[in-house]
Amino acid sequence: MRRKLAAGNWKMNGTTQSLKDLSALGSAHKGSGVDILICPPATLLAPAVQTVSRSDIRIGGQDCHDQTNGAHTGDISAEMLVDAGASAVILGHSERRADHHETSEDVRAKAKAAQAAGLMTVICLGESLLQREATNTLDIIGAQLSLSVPDGATGENLVVAYEPIWAIGSGLTPTPDQIGEVHDFMRTRLERRFGAGVGRSVRLLYGGSVKPENAAEIFAISNVDGALVGGASLSAKDFSPIISALEAS
Ligand SMILES: O=C(CO)COP(=O)(O)O
Secondary structure, three states, X not given: OOOOEEEEEOOOOOOHHHHHHHHHXXXXXXOOOOEEEEEOOHHHHHHHHHHOOOOOEEEEEOOOEOOOOXXXXXXXXXXXXXXOOOXXXXXXXXXXXXXXXXXXXXXXXXXXXXXHOOOEEEEXXXXXXXXXXXXXXXXXXXXXXXXXXXXXXXXXXXXXXEOOHHHOOOOOOOOHXXXXXXXXXXXXXXXHHXXXXXXXXXXXXXXXXXXXXXXXXXXXXXXXXXXXXXXXXXXXXXXXHHHHHHHHO
16 A cells, blocks of 8 residues: 655745744654655755654655766755755755756656665656647656666655646646646556566655645545645645644545
8 A cells, every 4th residue: 555645845835934834844743643744945844854853744855866976066956955854855946947958857867866876766747738739748757758768666765756748836736637637647658567566556646736725626536646746845834734634545
């Protein structure tokens, strides 16, 4: 049975002030039946780890380099994330694919390094509106999935997040049928590539305008094992009811 996962991606948001919300979230969901992961900006990794030390929240990075160390100004390695106390990393977010020209091959190399360092990788996939309107969403997702995910997946080291680019920060969400179609497809592809046991153990998250108001409906969809939440993960007031909806699902 897959354990549900509520993941928050703070993106380039948050200061030490935000740790108060993290602390409140930890108290509100102590002993939760679902996994909770918060990925703050790199500047807050170490204090965030400190803040959640007596709660059940785990802390993750938002990206890592594919090398262990070296002359890569501004980058962070998977080993450095581990050293800071992180246990997971988001990779291949569409914002990084766009802003930093990351390809699926780049994402796979980063994921390989992160998994070797012992991190759980949350690998993001998603189509643009143009691609969806051309009705080849599953082709896009299939290609991103096979190219971005390295060999050697397990239920512990891999989480896949389906984040339609047009749904991120827009207030738009796909219909439950559209989400279900992509999630069922990803499940089948993972089972085919890694075998039924591993394929069924990898958690699949939906991301894109998840809010307290739509969370329960999204969590009822087949093969949705949780959410990767952006804006609504920044405050305990908004993220806590989303976690509660997942706990109740
Ligand atoms: O990109 C996202 C999470 O990684 C989703 O962002 P929003 O929840 O703000 O739409």
